[in-house]
Structure formats: C-alpha cells, structure tokens
Amino acid sequence: MSDNGKTGGATRRGFLTGAMAAGAGIAAAGAARAEGDPAITELQPWNQYLGDGVDARPYGYPSEFEKHVKRRNVEWLTADTVSSVNFTPLHELDGIITPNGLCFERHHAGIAEVDPAKHRIMINGLVDTPLVFTMEDLMRFPRENRVYFLECAANSGMEWRGAQLNGCQFTHGMIHNVMYTGVPLRYLLEEAGVKTNGKWVMPEGADASAMTRSIPLEKAMDDCLVAFKMNGEALRPEQGYPVRLVVPGWEGNMWVKWLRRIEVGDQPWHHREETSKYTDLMEDGKARRFTWEMDAKSVITNPSPQAPILHSRGRTVLTGVAWSGRGTIPRVDVTIDGGKNWHQARMDGPSFDKSMHRFYYEFDWDGSPLLLQSRAHDSTGYVQPTKDELRAIRGENSIYHNNGIQTWYVNEQGIAENVEIS
Ligand code: MTE
Numbered sequence: 001m002s003d004n005g006k007t008g009g010a011t012r013r014g015f016l017t018g019a020m021a022a023g024a025g026i027a028a029a030g031a032a033r034a035e036g037d038p039a040i041t042e043l044q045p046w047n048q049y050l051g052d053g054v055d056a057r058p059y060g061y062p063s064e065f066e067k068h069v070k071r072r073n074v075e076w077l078t079a080d081t082v083s084s085v086n087f088t089p090l091h092e093l094d095g096i097i098t099p100n101g102l103c104f105e106r107h108h109a110g111i112a113e114v115d116p117a118k119h120r121i122m123i124n125g126l127v128d129t130p131l132v133f134t135m136e137d138l139m140r141f142p143r144e145n146r147v148y149f150l151e152c153a154a155n156s157g158m159e160w161r162g163a164q165l166n167g168c169q170f171t172h173g174m175i176h177n178v179m180y181t182g183v184p185l186r187y188l189l190e191e192a193g194v195k196t197n198g199k200w201v202m203p204e205g206a207d208a209s210a211m212t213r214s215i216p217l218e219k220a221m222d223d224c225l226v227a228f229k230m231n232g233e234a235l236r237p238e239q240g241y242p243v244r245l246v247v248p249g250w251e252g253n254m255w256v257k258w259l260r261r262i263e264v265g266d267q268p269w270h271h272r273e274e275t276s277k278y279t280d281l282m283e284d285g286k287a288r289r290f291t292w293e294m295d296a297k298s299v300i301t302n303p304s305p306q307a308p309i310l311h312s313r314g315r316t317v318l319t320g321v322a323w324s325g326r327g328t329i330p331r332v333d334v335t336i337d338g339g340k341n342w343h344q345a346r347m348d349g350p351s352f353d354k355s356m357h358r359f360y361y362e363f364d365w366d367g368s369p370l371l372l373q374s375r376a377h378d379s380t381g382y383v384q385p386t387k388d389e390l391r392a393i394r395g396e397n398s399i400y401h402n403n404g405i406q407t408w409y410v411n412e413q414g415i416a417e418n419v420e421i422s
C-alpha cells in the first residue's frame with residue numbers, strides 16, 4: 001500500500017514538473033483552485049453513510065454520474081425503431097474495448113429474444129452430411145478468443161456529401177470492438193464435410209429479417225468464428241444472443257446475428273443485402289459489388305463536438321481510434337492545424353489484427369482555433385484518404401465504405417464542430 005502511494009506520488013510530481021517545464025502552468029492553476037475548495041475542505045455526504053451492501057447489485061452497472069454515457073439515435077434516421085440503428089458513444093470511451101452495454105445496434109427486424117435451449121444451428125447444402133447443432137454441441141468444439149472491430153458499411157455514410165452530424169458518436173459510432181469467444185466456423189464445416197464444388201457459404205439469421213449474405217468459402221475457412229461470448233459473458237440479445245457469426249475485418253452486415261443456418265453453395269446467392277443494399281453506387285451509375293473488406297480509418301474522439309476542451313489553454317490530451325479490415329495499425333498521424341504540420345501519434349494498448357487501436361497526441365494548446373485531423377496507416381502500407389480523394393474515385397452518391405479523413409474545428413472556447421476543409 002505505502003509502496004503504491006510512493007510510486008503514485010513520484011509519478012504525479014514527475015508529471016507536474018514536466019508540465020511546468022513545458023510552460024503549461026497547470027500545476028499553479030491546480031494549486032490555486034485547491035485553496036478553499038469545498039471539495040477538499042468540507043466533509044462529503046458519501047463520507048457519512050454506510051453504502052450499499054454486496055447484495056444490492058448482483059449484476060453491476062455504471063455510476064449514476066455516468067448516465068450520459070449511452071447509445072444514441074439520430075432522430076431523422078430512426079423513424080422506425082425496429083429497423084434501425086443507434087451509435088456507440090466513442091467520445092466517452094478509452095482503450096480499445098467497447099463495453100457490452102454500449103455496443104451500437106443495427107437490426108432489420110428488431111431484437112430477437114431467442115431461447116438457447118430451442119436454438120439450433122444447421123449446416124446444409126453442398127456438404128457430405130447435413131448437421132444440426134444445439135448450443136451444447138457447439139460448446140464441445142475447441143474455442144478461440146479474438147478481439148475484432150465490427151463496423152457497419154454505412155458508418156459515416158451520412159457524411160458523403162459534406163459534414164453533417166455533430167459528434168463522432170454519430171459520424172463514426174457504427175462500430176464496436178469486442179473480444180469474442182467462439183468456435184472457428186472451419187471446424188463446423190469440416191465436421192459436415194464440404195463437397196468439392198462447395199465454394200460459398202450463406203449464413204442465415206433466426207430473427208424476422210432472416211438476414212442472409214454470401215461469403216466465399218476461403219474466408220469461412222480462414223478466420224470466421226461462430227461466437228457465443230462477448231467480452232467474457234454471453235452475447236447480449238442486441239448482438240445476436242445466443243450465437244452470431246464473426247467475419248473479421250469485413251462489413252458488419254455479414255456478421256449474421258441469431259445465427260441459425262449455414263448453407264454451402266457453388267455460387268453467391270445475390271440476396272437483397274448484397275444487391276439493392278451494400279453495393280456502392282459509383283459516379284457513372286454503375287455499382288461496385290462485394291466490397292467486403294473495411295478500409296483503414298481513424299477518428300479523433302477527444303476533443304470532438306460532444307467532448308469540448310474544458311480548460312482555456314495548456315496541456316491537452318488528444319485521443320482517438322483507428323482500425324483496418326486488412327491488419328493492424330502501426331501508425332496514425334495527427335494534425336491540429338488542418339494539415340500544415342503532421343505529428344506521429346503515440347499508439348498505446350494492444351495491437352491486434354482487425355481490431356481497434358488507440359492513439360494519443362499530447363500538446364500544449366495556446367487557446368487559438370484548431371483544425372484536428374487523424375490519418376491511419378495500416379500494416380499493408382495503405383494510408384487513409386482525404387474525403388476529396390475518396391470522392392474523386394467514388395463520386396458522391398455512395399453511402400457505404402466512407403473512410404475519409406474527419407476534420408473537427410475547435411474554436412477559442414474549446415467548442416468543436418464537424419467541418420470539411422478542401
Ligand atoms: N443479423 C441479423 N440476423 N439481423 C440483422 O438485422 N444486421 C446486420 C448484422 N447482422 C443484422 C444482422 C448489420 S447491417 C450490422 S452493421 C451488424 O449486424 C450490426 O451488429 P450489432 O447490432 O452487433 O452492432
């Protein structure tokens with residue numbers, strides 16, 4: 001205990017000395033505020049009563065002071081709440097894991113409440129032996145733990161023609177990053193025996209939308225998981241309880257929830273979600289088909305429109321997240337002056353393939369307006385494009401796969417706004 005105290009003290013002193021050396025003046029300001037501060041001089045209410053016992057919260061939930069940390073809708077997108085979407089509050093999170101209760105939701109027919117005892121997973125089509133698994137059967141296969149991001153292909157879709165929504169929760173919040181526990185899909189397919197002409201698989205959901213997508217067999221045999229746990233506990237109903245398909249690095253729509261069937265075929269099915277939806281309309285009116293992989297992307301989560309800078313100047317922590325459907329993110333560049341000067345951000349936290357990465361850039365803010373941008377580099381060497389570069393190739397009619405660089409304008413008061421610079 002005393003050892004910990006000493007270490008903490010040394011670290012804090014180190015930080016304050018550093019800040020003063022940098023001329024930030026944060027130590028002086030902090031000391032002045034402490035003088036006569038009732039938070040220090042007065043006994044607080046929580047110091048004077050016995051708190052809840054261990055039986056009060058059998059399943060824990062966040063502090064009541066964190067009530068603002070929640071998934072939110074965009075009103076004009078959510079006329080119908082069962083075929084709809086809400087958004088992850090990225091600006092309230094740190095590290096790389098999205099807590100289960102904050103993972104954005106996208107469903108086409110509402111949340112199915114599936115009884116695991118009555119749930120079955122069928123493998124049929126071009127297989128030697130069609131099979132049906134119960135949840136118990138599934139648990140008897142070797143399982144793996146992997147951290148992956150899921151990004152809806154429509155994330156940032158509302159920003160194609162210009163800056164629109166004010167907050168990274170709304171511009172970038174159709175993403176979550178979770179540790180899944182599941183059985184490699186390969187094991188189930190091998191158990192059934194894929195026939196030599198079997199080249200595609202089609203997962204199907206048990207909800208009223210019966211979501212289906214075509215996935216090439218190579219991907220199914222590579223890294224797809226039939227997952228039943230998220231961040232250590234059972235999947236939430238919103239995320240497909242009791243079982244969902246995990247399709248690492250590929251667009252969220254393919255991650256079929258409430259997974260009940262996998263059909264093996266010799267060609268893609270061209271169902272609704274891969275024809276009228278999830279194709280990218282190009283400038284010439286033609287549509288790109290099968291754009292499964294999510295390109296490298298990043299966003300500054302703090303400061304951002306929902307998370308203004310609260311101090312007037314001095315030491316400021318800028319942070320954000322970056323991800324790529326093709327690998328890891330070894331590097332993120334950050335600018336605070338709209339691209340005149342770029343700085344390499346500090347990556348921190350675990351770096352997993354096809355997972356979110358966390359970056360930081362600490363700087364001394366002089367109180368003048370800022371134009372913040374981040375630019376991700378992925379492990380294939382791909383660099384996140386500007387929105388103009390993206391539009392030059394893709395036109396302005398697209399919805400899906402918008403991975404352009406996001407700009408936040410921060411004024412002298414620290415208030416941030418969604419803008420574009422060209
Ligand atoms: N699976 C089923 N069965 N039904 C659905 O409506 N929505 C898809 C996909 N899988 C959907 C589904 C879409 S478009 C996305 S982006 C992801 O699930 C969203 O996953 P989440 O709700 O865990 O965020």
Ligand code: CO
Pocket residue numbers: 106151152153154252253
């Ligand atoms: Co989606």
